[in-house]
Amino acid sequence: xxxxxxxxxxxxxxxxxxxxxxxxxxxxxxxxxxxxxxxxxxxxxxxxxxxxxxxxxxxxxxxxxxxxxxxxxxxxxxxxxxxxxxxxxxxxxxxxxxxxxxxxxxxxxxxxxxxxxxxxxxxxxxxxxxxxxxxxxxxxxxxxxxxxxxxxxxxxxxxxxxxxxxxxxxxxxxxxxxxxxxxxxxxxxxxxxxxxxxxxxxxxxxxxxxxxxxxxxxxxxxxxxxxxxxxxxxxxxxxxxxxxxxxxxxxxxxxxxxxxxxxxxxxxxxxxxxxxxxxxxxxxxxxxxxxxxxxxxxxxxxxxxxxxxxxxxxxxxxxxxxxxxxxxxxxxxxxxxxxxxxxxxxxxxxxxxxxxxxxxxxxxxxxxxxxxxxxxxxxxxxxxxxxxxxxxxxxxxxxx
Amino acid sequence: xxxxxxxxxxxxxxxxxxxxxxxxxxxxxxxxxxxxxxxxxxxxxxxxxxxxxxxxxxxxxxxxxxxxxxxxxxxxxxxxxxxxxxxxxxxxxxxxxxxxxxxxxxxxxxxxxxxxxxx
Numbered sequence: 001x002x003x004x005x006x007x008x009x010x011x012x013x014x015x016x017x018x019x020x021x022x023x024x025x026x027x028x029x030x031x032x033x034x035x036x037x038x039x040x041x042x043x044x045x046x047x048x049x050x051x052x053x054x055x056x057x058x059x060x061x062x063x064x065x066x067x068x069x070x071x072x073x074x075x076x077x078x079x080x081x082x083x084x085x086x087x088x089x090x091x092x093x094x095x096x097x098x099x100x101x102x103x104x105x106x107x108x109x110x111x112x113x114x115x116x117x118x119x120x121x122x123x124x125x126x127x128x129x130x131x132x133x134x135x136x137x138x139x140x141x142x143x144x145x146x147x148x149x150x151x152x153x154x155x156x157x158x159x160x161x162x163x164x165x166x167x168x169x170x171x172x173x174x175x176x177x178x179x180x181x182x183x184x185x186x187x188x189x190x191x192x193x194x195x196x197x198x199x200x201x202x203x204x205x206x207x208x209x210x211x212x213x214x215x216x217x218x219x220x221x222x223x224x225x226x227x228x229x230x231x232x233x234x235x236x237x238x239x240x241x242x243x244x245x246x247x248x249x250x251x252x253x254x255x256x257x258x259x260x261x262x263x264x265x266x267x268x269x270x271x272x273x274x275x276x277x278x279x280x281x282x283x284x285x286x287x288x289x290x291x292x293x294x295x296x297x298x299x300x301x302x303x304x305x306x307x308x309x310x311x312x313x314x315x316x317x318x319x320x321x322x323x324x325x326x327x328x329x330x331x332x333x334x335x336x337x338x339x340x341x342x343x344x345x346x347x348x349x350x351x352x353x354x355x356x357x358x359x360x361x362x363x364x365x366x367x368x369x370x371x372x373x374x375x376x377x378x379x380x381x382x383x384x385x386x387x388x389x390x391x392x393x394x395x396x397x398x399x400x
Numbered sequence: 401x402x403x404x405x406x407x408x409x410x411x412x413x414x415x416x417x418x419x420x421x422x423x424x425x426x427x428x429x430x431x432x433x434x435x436x437x438x439x440x441x442x443x444x445x446x447x448x449x450x451x452x453x454x455x456x457x458x459x460x461x462x463x464x465x466x467x468x469x470x471x472x473x474x475x476x477x478x479x480x481x482x483x484x485x486x487x488x489x490x491x492x493x494x495x496x497x498x499x500x501x502x503x504x505x506x507x508x509x510x511x512x513x514x515x516x517x518x519x
Contacts, residue, residue: 114490161511162401164489 018048103128104217105165111177112163119154120181126151129210139203140188175218179227179282182211186231190238191385204235225273226283232266233289235259247387251298263293284313288329303333320348328358336365353382353392360395369399401511402444402518403493404484408477408506411451429501437485442496446483477506484512 022044110123125131131139137147157163168174189203211228218224240253248254270286287309295301310326323346331339339362349355356379363372373396380392416422437443452471459466471478487493490509497507 112490114494161509162403162487162489162493164491166489166491168491169495 014048014051018044018051021047100217101167103213105167107178107214107217108168108171108174109158109163109165111174111181112158113173113177114161114163115154115157117181117184119150119157120177121184122147122150123154124178124181124210125185125206128213129206131206139206141192175221175223178214179211179223182207182214183227183231183282185210186234190234204231204238207231208235220276222273222276222278223280223282225269225276226280226286229266229270229273230282230286230289232262232269233286233293236262236266236293242387245387247391249391250292255297258293266290266293279312281313281316284309284316288313288325301332303329307333320346321352321354324349324352324355324358328362331362331365336362340366351382353379353384353388355379356382357392357395360399364399373399401489401493402484402486402515403490404482404510404512405446405493405497405500406479406508406510407481407483407500407502408508409480409502409504410476411478411480413504433499433501436499437483437496440496442485442487444484444486446481446485448481449479452478480505484515 022040107124107128110127111120115123122136125136125139126133133148133151134144137144140147185203186207189205189207192203208228208231211224211231215221215224215228236259237250237253239259240255240257241248243254266286267290270283270290273283273286288306291302291306291309307326307329310322310329314322314326323342327339327342327346330342340359343355343359343362346355356375360372360375360379363369363375376392376396376399380389380396383389383392416426434443434446455469455471457468457470457472459468485493485496487496490511493509497509500507
């Protein structure tokens with residue numbers, strides 16, 4: 001089938017990817033179609049066309065965005081150096097005939113630290129992801145004019161401040177920024193999955209696609225692999241996370257609904273990342289996700305290893321949210337009191353509903369129901385997601 | 401492109417007294433920095449400002465001027481100095497700005513739209 005498609009499209013990689021897409025879709029069959037091979041071929045052909053369209057629109061976007069961004073580069077060239085002033089702008093694109101390089105420069109431009117985080121996210125989805133302003137606005141539940149203005153402002157800043165479309169000297173920092181943006185997009189999509197609002201674009205899938213693309217541009221980058229593995233482990237469990245509109249905690253999830261082939265793929269990517277001996281926060285988060293994803297039952301979860309990974313992550317990031325997760329893992333490994341001791345030491349999460357929810361759970365386990373109810377009520381006041389609110393209501397009733 | 405760097409700092413910061421070895425080291429860093437900007441063809445101008453106590457502000461509303469004592473705005477950090485530099489793009493401007501030998505300061509880098517004397 002791959003050969004058939006490769007012949008049709010004259011591109012083996014494309015055919016390969018398209019067939020993989022079709023096989024993944026086939027995993028979700030409820031009943032076997034009359035002619036599975038024909039079905040697969042049709043789906044694969046359609047996926048190949050989708051991919052080609054995406055690519056073509058990415059090229060168009062690059063070409064339409066680039067002259068805009070490059071014209072200022074020509075202007076910016078110093079008058080003291082006339083050799084550089086002669087139409088250097090458009091030449092920059094031609095000179096880097098490798099499209100991948102152009103894509104990388106564009107992706108890194110979108111995550112320039114001179115742009116605020118919201119603009120980075122919007123620009124990345126618009127210029128790198130190829131989404132329309134309307135699609136991005138809908139995905140973030142924002143009015144379209146707000147998002148359109150955000151993008152216009154960001155483009156204006158790029159032009160007026162002279163933000164260059166070049167591979168930065170501090171590449172690692174910029175790659176970190178790109179990964180952070182991609183992970184933000186992923187989380188935004190993940191948290192809104194299963195909500196009653198239907199959106200045309202699934203930010204989870206979009207983030208995974210963009211992370212794969214980033215890995216193609218930055219091959220053998222352990223942190224990009226780490227992020228991709230993390231996203232796949234998380235997405236593999238996403239169907240089990242909501243049941244009947246209600247949030248299902250990891251320990252109560254029906255693990256038979258987890259996407260095993262996605263977990264396998266994530267395992268392979270994570271192993272490759274770790275073999276590069278260049279650890280980073282996304283790899284550590286992926287390691288933690290892997291421990292959860294590979295545990296046959298909740299009781300089989302290797303909590304001491306997870307607590308260890310959180311300790312490393314905590315040392316690396318100094319984030320109170322990581323410290324919170326670490327406290328929960330330690331509670332699972334060494335008992336609720338050990339976790340509560342760590343929770344007490346965390347500052348800056350007083351307005352974070354998950355801090356209070358976690359505190360409530362640990363207090364329940366240590367037998368202090370009154371204090372637990374108090375913590376759950378505080379969490380309920382702070383929670384904004386309806387599914388989380390209903391979950392907390394049930395917890396308050398449960399300990400009351 | 402041309403950029404102005406505004407150096408925001410606490411104007412009561414302590415600097416070494418002239419004549420001490422610390423002062424020589426302090427000034428040496430600044431001289432080296434300025435020379436680096438000049439040698440690279442980046443330096444267009446700059447200077448250190450007197451404290452805001454010496455500032456006089458003219459506020460013009462509907463053509464009527466009011467002259468008052470004091471700076472543009474009373475804030476903890478004040479503009480203590482500035483540079484005007486030439487750089488190929490923002491990344492170069494930011495790199496030149498971070499090389500400034502100053503600690504505990506806020507450095508705003510703003511592109512210059514145009515300068516009448518450079519047109």
